[in-house]
Amino acid sequence: MTEPVWITGIGLASSLGEGAAPHLAALSEPAARPVLDKTGFTPFPVHPLPALEIERQIPKRSDQRQMEAWQRLGTYAAGLAIDDAGARDLVSNMHLMVAAGGGERDPRLDEAIAADLAPLPPAEAAPLLNQRLANGLRPTLFLAQLPNLLAGNISVVHGVTGSSRTFMGEEQAAADAVRIAAARLAEGRGGIALVGGAYLAGRWDMLLLYSMGGALWRGAWAPMAERMERGGGAVLGTAGAFLVLETESHARARGARGLARITALATGAARRRGEDTVRASANALADRIRPLLRDGYAVISGASGVAEPLAEERGFLADLRDAGPAQGPVRHTADLIGHAVEAAFPANLALAALALGQESAPPQILVTGFGLWRGEALALVEPVGGAA
Amino acid sequence: MSATRDHLGRPLIAVTGMGMVTPLGFGVAESWAGLLAGRSGIRRIARFPTGHIKTGIAGCVELPEDQRGEPLSSPARVERYAMLAAEEALAGAGIGGKGCFPGPLFLGMPPIEVEWPNRLEFARRAGEGRYPAMIEAAGRRPELFESFLFAGVGARLAGRFGTRGAPISLSTACATGGSAIQLGVEAIQRGEAEAALCIGAEGSLSAETLIRFSLLSALSTRNEEPAKASRPFDKTRDGFVIAEGGAALVLESLDSARARGAKVLGLVLGCGERADSFHRTRSNPDGSAIIGAMRAAIADGGLEPGQIDYVNAHGTSTPENDRMEALGMLAVFGEQPPPISSNKSMIGHSLSAAGAIEAVFSLLTIRDQRLPPTINYETPDPAIPLDVVPNVARDARVMRVLSNSFGFGGQNVCLVLGAEPA
Numbered sequence: 161m162t163e164p165v166w167i168t169g170i171g172l173a174s175s176l177g178e179g180a181a182p183h184l185a186a187l188s189e190p191a192a193r194p195v196l197d198k199t200g201f202t203p204f205p206v207h208p209l210p211a212l213e214i215e216r217q218i219p220k221r222s223d224q225r226q227m228e229a230w231q232r233l234g235t236y237a238a239g240l241a242i243d244d245a246g247a248r249d250l251v252s253n254m255h256l257m258v259a260a261g262g263g264e265r266d267p268r269l270d271e272a273i274a275a276d277l278a279p280l281p282p283a284e285a286a287p288l289l290n291q292r293l294a295n296g297l298r299p300t301l302f303l304a305q306l307p308n309l310l311a312g313n314i315s316v317v318h319g320v321t322g323s324s325r326t327f328m329g330e331e332q333a334a335a336d337a338v339r340i341a342a343a344r345l346a347e348g349r350g351g352i353a354l355v356g357g358a359y360l361a362g363r364w365d366m367l368l369l370y371s372m373g374g375a376l377w378r379g380a381w382a383p384m385a386e387r388m389e390r391g392g393g394a395v396l397g398t399a400g401a402f403l404v405l406e407t408e409s410h411a412r413a414r415g416a417r418g419l420a421r422i423t424a425l426a427t428g429a430a431r432r433r434g435e436d437t438v439r440a441s442a443n444a445l446a447d448r449i450r451p452l453l454r455d456g457y458a459v460i461s462g463a464s465g466v467a468e469p470l471a472e473e474r475g476f477l478a479d480l481r482d483a484g485p486a487q488g489p490v491r492h493t494a495d496l497i498g499h500a501v502e503a504a505f506p507a508n509l510a511l512a513a514l515a516l517g518q519e520s521a522p523p524q525i526l527v528t529g530f531g532l533w534r535g536e537a538l539a540l541v542e543p544v545g546g547a548a
Numbered sequence: 549m550s551a552t553r554d555h556l557g558r559p560l561i562a563v564t565g566m567g568m569v570t571p572l573g574f575g576v577a578e579s580w581a582g583l584l585a586g587r588s589g590i591r592r593i594a595r596f597p598t599g600h601i602k603t604g605i606a607g608c609v610e611l612p613e614d615q616r617g618e619p620l621s622s623p624a625r626v627e628r629y630a631m632l633a634a635e636e637a638l639a640g641a642g643i644g645g646k647g648c649f650p651g652p653l654f655l656g657m658p659p660i661e662v663e664w665p666n667r668l669e670f671a672r673r674a675g676e677g678r679y680p681a682m683i684e685a686a687g688r689r690p691e692l693f694e695s696f697l698f699a700g701v702g703a704r705l706a707g708r709f710g711t712r713g714a715p716i717s718l719s720t721a722c723a724t725g726g727s728a729i730q731l732g733v734e735a736i737q738r739g740e741a742e743a744a745l746c747i748g749a750e751g752s753l754s755a756e757t758l759i760r761f762s763l764l765s766a767l768s769t770r771n772e773e774p775a776k777a778s779r780p781f782d783k784t785r786d787g788f789v790i791a792e793g794g795a796a797l798v799l800e801s802l803d804s805a806r807a808r809g810a811k812v813l814g815l816v817l818g819c820g821e822r823a824d825s826f827h828r829t830r831s832n833p834d835g836s837a838i839i840g841a842m843r844a845a846i847a848d849g850g851l852e853p854g855q856i857d858y859v860n861a862h863g864t865s866t867p868e869n870d871r872m873e874a875l876g877m878l879a880v881f882g883e884q885p886p887p888i889s890s891n892k893s894m895i896g897h898s899l900s901a902a903g904a905i906e907a908v909f910s911l912l913t914i915r916d917q918r919l920p921p922t923i924n925y926e927t928p929d930p931a932i933p934l935d936v937v938p939n940v941a942r943d944a945r946v947m948r949v950l951s952n953s954f955g956f957g958g959q960n961v962c963l964v965l966g967a968e969p970a
Contacts, residue, residue, distance in 0.1 A: 202680070226828060256823065260719075261698060262659045267679055274667050275677025289664060290600040290755050297756075299763035303828050303956075307659045307698075308719045312957025315825045321837065324823035324959045325727055328659065328717045329699035336716055340731070347738055364679035368670075369662055371683050373693030429699075429714040431707055534699050535714060 165342045166411050166418035166544055169245025169404030170510045171237040171356070174497040175207035175397060178240065180514050186496045187515055194496055196381050196395075197362060203378040204371075206361035207397035207498035212236055223317050228264040228304040231313050234358030234503075237400025238314045241354060245404035246416060254404075255322040255350050256314060257341040259334035259357035259502040260307035265365045269296045310358065320354055331462070332535030333357070334505040335427045339537075341405055342422055351410030356402030357502035370394070375466050375532045383495045384465045392467025394532055397498020401507035408544070418544030420513035423524075424449045425539040432534070438472035441536045442528075443479055449526065449540050450484055458488040458515070458522035462508045462529035462537070464499040469530040480526075488522045505529040505537055512541040551969055552802045554817070555850030558737040561816040562805040562968070564643065565798030566908045567636025569629045570895045571607035571791055575636055580912050582894065583920045584941045588775035589895050590789050593753070595619045601758050603767040605774040607791025607896030608753065623660045625751025627701045629794030629901070630655065634709060634747055641798040641810060643743060644710070651743035651800070653711035654731045655702045656724035658752040658900045662696050701749075711745055721955030722862070723821075724748055725795065725903025726963055730819040732799045742804045748904030749794035761790065764829060766866060778897075779924035780863035780890035781870050781936045788864040791896030795904035802968075812968040814911040817948065818849025824958030831872045831954065838876040838960050842950060845962035846880070851948065853881050856964070858919055858944065860910045860951040861936075863890025864897050869954065874932040876952075887944065889922040889937035903953040903961060910949040910965045919944050 175195040176182040186192040197208040214232055217239030218224050224232060242248055273292045277285040303309050308326040315321055325340075327333035334357045341355040370376050377393030387393055411418055426448060430441035459477060463470045481487045493508055500507055505527070512525040521543070529537035552560050568575065571589025572582030582589065589607050595614060598604035611628055613620050620628065644650045666686075671677045674685035686692075694700045702715035720727040725748025732744030761767050768787035770777035778789040805812050822844060824837035831838055846853055862873055877885045891909050898905055913919060918941055925938040948966040955961075 262661050265661070270667060271677045271679060273677070274671035274682065278668050278671035278677060285668065286597045286755075287599045290597065290759065293756055293759045294600050294762075297759060297763060302760035302763060305659070305760075306719075306721065306957065308721050308955070308957045308959060309828060311720075311823075311959065312828050315823045315958050316828060319825045321823040321825050321958075323821040324720065324957070325731075325821075326719050326959075328657070328719055329702060329715075330697060332699055332714055333717070336714055340716075340734075343738060343740075344734065349734075364683075365662065368679060368683050368686060369693060369696055372686050372689040373697075374688045374690070375693075427714045429703065429706070431703075531699070533694070533697055534703050 163346050164408040165345050165422050166406050166408055167403050167420045167513045168406045168411050168416045168418055169241040169247060170419060170513060171241030171244060171402040172507060172510045173210060173212060173233060173237050174399040175210055176497060177210050178212060183511060184514055187511060192496060201362055201367060204367055204376050205381040205395050208362055209360065209398045218317050226300055226303060227313055230263055230358055230360040231304055231310050233360060233400040234310045235313045235317050237356065237358060238354060238402040239318055241402035241404050242318055247352060247404055250352055251319040253322045254320045255353040256311055256320045256324045257337040257353065257355040258311040258326045259337045260310045260326050260328060261502050262307055263305035264363060266301055267364045322350055330501050331504050331529055331531035332429060334502050335529045335537030338506065339425045339427050342425060345405055345407050351407050353405045354402060355405060356506040358400040359398060359500040359503040361396035361398040361498055373533065377465060384492050387465055388467060388470060392465055392470060394464040394466055394499040397500040399497055399500035399503040399507045401503045401510050403506055403509060420516050420541045421544045423452060423540045423542050427537045429534050430536060438469050438530060438536055439475045442476040445536060445538045446480060449538055452540055453485045454523050455485045456488045456522050457524040457526055459490040460508050460512045460525055460527045461490055461492045462504050463492055463494060464532040465494055466532040473528060473530050509539060509541060516543050559801040559803060561733050561736055561799050562802040562812045563797050563814050563816065563911060564800055564805050564810040564812060565637035565641025566813060567633040568795040568905055568908050569609055569632050570793040570905060571609055572895055574632065583891060583909060584918060586921050586923045586939060587894060588923060590774045590777055592774055596755055601755060602762045602769050603758055604771045605777055605789060606753050607789060609792040621663055621695065622752045623695050623701050626657050626749045627704060629751055630705055630747045630749035633794040633796035634745060637796040637798050643798055648710040649745055651711065651741040651745060652713045652735055653702060653706050653715040654728040654744060654746045655705060655715060655717045656728035656748035656900050656904060657701055657717055658750055659719060660696055666692060709745060719900060720959035721957050722899055723903055723953035723955035723959045723961040724900040726953040726961035728904060729797060729816060729907055729963060730961060733816050733819055736799060736801050743798060743800035746799060747794060747796045748901040750898045750901035751792050753790055753792055768865065776924050778865045778893050780861065780865040780893050780922055781929060781932050782925050783927040783929035785865045785867060785870060788866050789896035791898040793898045793905060794901045795908045797907060814914055815966045815968060816963060817966040818845045818964035820844025820848050820962045822960050829956050830868055835872055835875045835879060837958060838872060838954055839879045841960035841962045842876055842880045845950060845964050849964045851964065856886055856948050856950045857946045858886050858913060858949050859888040860906045860949055861888045861890040862952040862954045863892050865892060871931050874934055877934055885934060887919055887935040887937050889920055891920060893923045906951050907963055907965060910951045913949055914946050914967050917943055917946055
């Protein structure tokens with residue numbers, strides 16, 4: 161990177177609540193307990209959507225009606241980040257990078273159609289499916305479903321129009337969105353960018369998908385370390401997490417405060433077979449970060465709870481300990497807010513930036529992202545005044 | 549400044565490989581021949597029943613697998629189209645070793661999800677339709693899980709072609725293909741890579757997709773005359789026609805292309821983008837975002853509007869888009885805009901693939917010095933005072949092409965493609 165890139169705004173809403181306070185409180189309390197919905201999606205515990213005054217960030221009812229909860233959460237968090245950065249007047253030239261999954265289906269319609277058509281022979285079911293969908297789908301739901309419409313809504317509601325790109329691909333999409341947004345700023349393509357994602361954990365359609373992959377923890381919630389002893393599994397978390405990124409010169413010129421600096425960020429995608437392992441991939445990504453580490457650096461881990469990548473991450477962090485400076489505490493944020501897929505990496509960067517602003521903060525924080533199926537990401541986050 | 553750097557000192561970006569699959573054929577040659585001949589690839593949908601759906605036509609690309617009964621799922625189609633296009637592009641570029649591409653993958657693709665045949669199978673086994681029961685009936689299905697994850701298609705293509713780093717999948721609606729190329733251009737300009745494999749692929753045609761677009765009143769319902777349904781810029785246009793397909797481009801720095809003696813098929817001279825904050829599916833009536841994107845692409849290439857010889861239109865055939873695009877043309881180019889034509893009149897709108905397919909067609913336009921037509925142009929629209937290359941291809945001197953892509957959600961990307969400098 162040629163010019164330092166700062167985080168100057170954070171928009172974070174999770175099951176713990178919104179903004180810095182509840183998240184810092186949870187981070188600083190070793191015995192902090194997560195907020196859970198234990199019964200709504202049995203057998204899967206999920207971290208639910210917190211109560212939000214949506215109209216504070218999405219004042220128009222007409223805008224709210226065009227979205228479902230996932231897009232509303234993301235648009236809300238994006239607004240929080242813009243406000244936090246004091247950047248409302250900069251939105252027209254702000255670049256936007258969003259990591260998005262698909263939007264909500266109408267689960268009641270799915271269930272009704274599935275119940276009625278499943279017993280029929282396919283030749284009878286197909287025309288009936290058309291009829292049921294044509295009569296049952298709401299027009300607005302299509303727009304609520306399109307991944308790029310989270311970005312579209314952020315443009316419409318908040319006026320962010322510098323550019324707009326939506327990355328797809330679960331956890332990794334967000335890490336690459338941040339990486340590319342930061343790289344574009346560092347090379348002088350614009351001075352300010354908004355990047356992040358949102359995930360809604362309480363969705364049957366997504367639980368079906370992740371359950372087919374054997375990725376989900378079933379039954380009573382337990383911290384990740386305990387889950388590992390019983391085969392592992394992710395507890396999905398609801399989060400909207402956006403960051404305002406800014407070049408140092410752009411931030412200084414407008415007198416904006418830097419919450420943290422992203423000193424290095426690298427992403428990879430091991431195929432997770434043979435020698436192409438998560439641990440090897442992370443070790444390769446760490447080549448540029450290892451020389452920058454200082455004694456007492458902390459780790460904010462984006463591990464999902466799925467056993468294999470978590471074991472590989474443990475191995476990688478052990479390699480890092482063996483290779484270099486003394487490693488500080490390792491915090492698995494999924495134990496606090498759940499695994500928020502596309503929102504996980506931005507949320508963890510946000511938590512790292514918030515933590516660096518506290519008294520007795522570590523000198524640096526290494527943020528990791530290890531996708532439950534694919535994707536590795538590492539970011540080194542430091543105070544803006546810190547030496548590189 | 550050397551001849552391999554642009555006006556900002558960035559490496560010039562060469563295209564050294566192209567591949568495509570369109571409703572007009574498999575491969576660049578067949579698709580381009582059909583396009584120059586003014587042939588329509590739009591037909592009645594035969595793959596699934598279309599009763600109760602207002603639109604029964606599309607630019608279908610049938611795959612051998614479709615003949616065996618059950619059509620492929622959307623992610624499988626996207627992967628197949630992308631793979632076929634990439635294989636052609638890589639064979640032409642002759643870059644890297646087999647399964648060893650020396651750069652990243654940027655894949656523009658549609659969103660995917662678990663599909664109706666899967667849901668019905670689970671409900672059948674569960675004996676009921678509720679999600680918790682379907683989840684238990686589904687059990688562990690790693691192949692379906694990996695198929696419907698957004699990262700799945702890109703991961704499999706990255707594995708097949710041996711691209712480097714994390715594969716990037718993206719969606720900017722109808723601008724997706726353009727965004728994939730733009731990301732590749734930027735990665736090379738930044739020095740992250742010497743080469744990039746950029747793909748746009750689309751395969752989401754299904755009953756549910758048709759119904760969803762129909763509910764937005766976006767699709768043509770001219771079911772009785774499929775070949776006449778897509779009629780960009782014609783006064784009687786009534787919506788777009790969904791299409792399938794894909795295109796792939798191998799990008800590399802001009803330096804790197806020349807150093808290895810590769811044939812340079814053209815250059816990506818400029819990329820421009822601008823988001824619209826006006827409405828989720830409509831452009832701002834002042835055209836500011838699409839005008840901004842067109843101007844940004846031209847400026848990014850260090851060019852003036854007068855240096856653009858031809859515009860490859862977004863030209864979807866919706867009443868709204870074509871009017872707005874004409875407004876943008878007049879604003880950017882003044883009273884004498886260059887000719888503009890829409891490939892979508894023949895191949896329909898391939899959504900996530902369109903930007904990449906049209907970039908390839910733009911390069912072929914330069915190669916052959918021949919403008920593909922806008923077919924079905926029968927009734928001029930007074931709101932569109934443009935030379936749309938009506939109905940018949942024609943020769944023209946073309947050194948630089950502006951290719952427009954404007955998406956739902958207000959995401960607009962324009963590219964300027966040019967001939968290799970002598």
